[in-house]
Amino acid sequence: MRFLFKPAALVVTCMTATSAHATNGYFLPGFGIKGTGMGGVGIAAPNDSLSAAANPANLAKLGMRGDIGMAVFNPVRSARVGDASSSGDTSFFGFNTGDDSDQEWFLIPEMGFSMPLTERWHVGIAVVGNGGMNTTYEANFFDSTPNDSVLGKLGVDMMQLLVPISAAYKLNDDHTLGVSLVGAETRFRAYGLENFKAISSDPDNLTNNGFDYSYGGGVRVGWLGDFLDDRLNVGLTWSSKMYMSKLDKYRGLFAEQGDFDIPENYGIGIAFKPAKALTVAADVSRILYSDVKSVGNRGPGLDTDPGFLGIASGFPCGNLGNTAYCLGEDEGLGFGWKDMTVYKLGVDWVLNERWSVRAGYNYAKTPIRNDQLTFNTLAPATVERHYTVGFSWQPKDSPLQLSATYMYVANNEQNARDQNIVGGVDIEMHQHVLGVVVGWVLDEGPGLH
DSSP states (O other): OHHHHHHHHHHHHHHHHSOOOOSBTTBOSSSSHHHHTTTTOOSSOOOSGGGGGTOGGGGGGTEEEEEEEEEEEEEEEEEEEGGGSTTOOOOTTSOOOEEEOSOOOEEEEEEEEEEESSSSEEEEEEEEEEEEEEEEESSOTTSSOGGGOSSOOEEEEEEEEEEEEEEEEESSSSEEEEEEEEEEEEEEEEESOGGGGGGBSSGGGSSSOOOEEEEEEEEEEEEEEEETTTTEEEEEEEEOOBEEOOOGGGTTTSHHHHOOOBOOEEEEEEEEEEETTEEEEEEEEEEOGGGSHHHHSOOSOOTTSSSBTTBTTOSSTTSSSOOTTSBTSTTOOOOOBOOEEEEEEEEEEEOSSSEEEEEEEEEOOOSBOTTOHHHHTSSOOOOOEEEEEEEEEOOTTOSEEEEEEEEEEEEEEEEESOOGGGOSEEEEEEEEEEEEEEEEEEEEOSSOO
């Protein structure tokens, strides 16, 4: 096991220093570079030790192997408000500008290890990015005089890391149950939000406080069944909400005094082999963003809504009437995200003993409501369509395996008028991802190759 710990420590260090900027809302489209090459499928398609993060029951198909990889992530995002937006709907407060976000290149590491203990018991560990979001705007469009601003840049930087420690038990030749104890870490900072201090329950802990960290965890359980003489796999998986400690430096920004749990999610997957060398797989999963108040609570809505920024008590926050919707309160303003259903489809074709190729498609409708664009200028998770290709190559008589994936995420734009303090809003994003993973296969299991 000694060869496991050094790569694990390296990956943890790298992930602490970088941000993953995700695409199904703020979740990554799948776990592992190989799985991403098939559109993110993984619930019933065990192809490397990272797939145990999608379904711990996959461990029974993986044998003894380790994987370590790195992806280069290139999100291109922008926001326009007021008369700079396509509608030209001018902001009453003079917020009439926009910008393209800087910092368009990021690294996303990953690693995992799996091994059988007995014929029935299998264990594994993985270190994976769950997702995140980053924006860095040189022009602060929440400032009425951005060219003369003393507020500086505007943006957020959020990263989530998961470490599932998993075990799987084969009930018989056809059915396996798995469970993961999942440790989680979130890193977050925000800056340039000074003009929202008047509606914060704790203005000293709203913005410009550097990075803060929260820690917590939960469980993931899964089942994998084999049918039709192992030509058909069916998998089910469910992850509890990851309960996290509070982000105290931002308890005046996020609802419930800085709470930012990772939402519950669940899914079903199938993988069918119409021929020995060909696998067609599909997943459908559901992410319950609305159950996390910091994400799901409604933010500033239409400028025809009652109250200032939706706060019935008026302005400033905390002085008059009902202040329940102030930033940081239990029902405080959030991003207004709705729950998301993700559809994934992938194919894997083994050409020969050395080469295999794969491709996939991933679709999920944006979780951002069209009347909730004001705060989502900071988190423009608008993308919906993901196209992926990949390959694996294994030298003859070598335990090493090299795999690579490219993902293109098509541009998607959301526009709206009457967005409260900012008037018109345009937000958009597209992405490119290129990843490489090296696996060392010490005892190959019957999963995908």
